[in-house]
Amino acid sequence: MSAKIEDDHLLREIGRGSRAAFERFYEKYATFVYRTALRIMHDPAEAEDLCHDVFLEVYRTADQYKEERGSVEAWLAVKTRSRCIDRLRKTKIKAKYAKNLPPAKEMATVEETILTKLERDLVRDVLGGIPEAQRQAVYGFYFQAKTHRELAQAMNRPLGTVKSLVRYGLHNLRKQLVQNGWAGKEGREK
Template sequence: MSEQNLEGERLLREMGRGSRAAFEAFYERYAAFVYRVALRMLHDPMEAEDLCHDIFLEAYRTAAQYDRQRGSVEAWLAVKTKSRCMDRLRRTQAKQQREQAADSHPLQGDSVEETVLAKLERETVRNVLNGIPEPQRQAVYGAYFQAKTHRELADIMARPIGTVKSLIRYGLHNLRKQLAETGWYGSGKGGDKRE
């Protein structure tokens, strides 16, 4: 076991006990390494820097989960970084595909009426999204328009994952109700204004 890894493990243990000094030392020791891994995968310095900060916040929260049997501290950080890079690349690709689909011209065979109808549907969904309670809107928007995971939303919203799932469920229910009331979806019965 290298001296550097032993020091990394010591810092992780102290971080697990809430030490800010240990976190700062850990960041100084490994930030350049994490940044290089992220930049190699993302090819964007700003994205890599942003992801680097996310990795260290996650490392601070999950320091106790480090297991030396599964590899060095650098390996642990590299796995976390690569995983988050892949998540970010998938989200970016999905967003680009949605934007291209929304911006694309009508395909051959699509009528002007169908194109206009699709645009009206998108506008209607945006409008009814503004009519549901803010926590539900934030959860639904994050899950379906920003492709965030339940865990990411729970972290962003500072709520338990179960609460986030409930907010998404109630939000979708309220969206369906409002869409039905505008004549765009099924029947307008029910609705749940729970936060």
């Protein structure tokens, strides 16, 4: 059987879903497609990836091959070249936009800064919505890292009262967060 007749037969069988025909076709042309991609891309990993893409396309569209338009090698070369050009364009576009973006580390820092400011503003707003004694107790306990005993001395209140102020203050903070849409009814963040 001539190579041309064999290729036509293999492509017809691939079009019908034959795995064996696809494997035979792949064995016959994988090196050709890989070398074509490597010549254009100059990157072995990219060439392998493109080779994979081309053969997936062959598997899905084998029935689109028309022998009157050229040889199987020409058909594969055109497919490979097209995929390479598409990939190079995408890479060029990504590089163009990536040039204008700050490095990922800086972006994370910017995002973290914005989130920290939002959280700080939210905490300040929510703290402003609870009674003064509760606000002092919660602020002292969580933001100044004072113990209950230190707070009791600073606020000139009994220890049990300070513990209750912290507990009720947290409860009221949760209610404020729910009202502001920052927490579910259970008080957990969304």
